[in-house]
Amino acid sequence: MEATVTPEAEQAVSDIAQRYGLSRDAVLAMLFAVNNGGGTMAQFSIPELGGSGHWMRGGMTMVGNMFDNALKARVDGLCNELSQLLATTTVFPPTPAANVGFGGFTANNWWPGDLGVPSSTGSQNGARYAIFPGTRRLAIEFNGVTRVFDTGDHQIGGVQQQQGGMSGTLSFTSQFGTFDTSSLTELGTQAIVDTPVAAPAPRHAAEPQYAPEPQYAPEPQYAPEPQYAPAPQFDAPAPSGGSDADAIVAAIESLAGLHQRGILSDDEFAQKKAELLGRL
Known part of the structure; x- marks a missing residue:
C-alpha cells in the first residue's frame, strides 16, 4: 500500500x-x-x-x-x-495549508477548515464522513449539508457496515460499541473550540413568595401584686386590778400608739376602738 x-x-x-x-x-x-x-x-x-x-x-x-x-x-x-x-514521533508529514473560503471550508475539502486534518475519511449510504480525534469532532456531509458533532469520550475505530441502510445514515464503532449521530451533540457546520460551552440551566418558574408571618408584640409582664403580711391580731388586755373602764381606756391608748406607728391601719384601729368602746 x-x-x-x-x-x-x-x-x-x-x-x-x-x-x-x-x-x-x-x-x-x-x-x-x-x-x-x-x-x-x-x-x-x-x-x-x-x-x-x-x-x-x-x-x-x-x-x-x-x-x-x-x-x-x-x-x-x-x-x-x-x-x-x-x-x-511525528509520523505523518504536515499537510500543506489549503486556501480557506467562505464559511471556513477549504478549497479542497468539504469539511470546515478549522477542524484541522482528519484521521480518517470515507463515504457510505450516500453520506461522507471525516473523523477528527484530536479535537473530538465528527463531520458528516449529506445532500450538500455539512453537520459537525462532538464525539465526547468516543474513540472512533471505524464505520459500521450497514446492509440496505437508509440513505444518509451512518453508524460508527468505538470502545463503547456501535453508535450513530443521534447520541452525539451537534455543533453545526462551523468548528467550535475544544471545550463546548455548557448549555444554560433550564429556567424554572419562580417559587411563590409567601408573606412573612406577622410578628406580635410580646404580652406585657406585670409585676406580681405585693403580698402583705396579715395584720397582727390584738386582744384587748384583760383588766387587772383597776376598773374595766381604765383597762379599756389603756387598751385604746395602746392601739392609738400602734396606729400612729403605722402598725395598724385606720380601719383596723377604728374597728378595735369600736369593740373596746362597746364594752364600756
Whole structure:
C-alpha cells in the first residue's frame, strides 16, 4: 500500500516489521488503523495477522482465530508499539495549508477548515464522513449539508457496515460499541473550540413568595401584686386590778400608739376602738 510517513517513522516501521516478522505494508496498515482509533484502539483486516480483528489498549484483542493466544499476544504487542510511536514521533508529514473560503471550508475539502486534518475519511449510504480525534469532532456531509458533532469520550475505530441502510445514515464503532449521530451533540457546520460551552440551566418558574408571618408584640409582664403580711391580731388586755373602764381606756391608748406607728391601719384601729368602746 502507498502511504506517506516521515523518514523517522519509516525507519521505526522497518525496525518493527523486522522484529515481528511482518512486511512493511502490514505494519503500515496497522499503523493507520491504530491512528484512526486515536492511538487506543484499532479495527483492522490484515491477512498476515489472521484477517479481520480488533484491538483495544488495556488487553482486549480479538483475531480471526479466537483460540490463537500467540497471535493475540503478537497483535497486542504490535499495536502497543505503534501507539507509542504515534505518541512520541511525528509520523505523518504536515499537510500543506489549503486556501480557506467562505464559511471556513477549504478549497479542497468539504469539511470546515478549522477542524484541522482528519484521521480518517470515507463515504457510505450516500453520506461522507471525516473523523477528527484530536479535537473530538465528527463531520458528516449529506445532500450538500455539512453537520459537525462532538464525539465526547468516543474513540472512533471505524464505520459500521450497514446492509440496505437508509440513505444518509451512518453508524460508527468505538470502545463503547456501535453508535450513530443521534447520541452525539451537534455543533453545526462551523468548528467550535475544544471545550463546548455548557448549555444554560433550564429556567424554572419562580417559587411563590409567601408573606412573612406577622410578628406580635410580646404580652406585657406585670409585676406580681405585693403580698402583705396579715395584720397582727390584738386582744384587748384583760383588766387587772383597776376598773374595766381604765383597762379599756389603756387598751385604746395602746392601739392609738400602734396606729400612729403605722402598725395598724385606720380601719383596723377604728374597728378595735369600736369593740373596746362597746364594752364600756
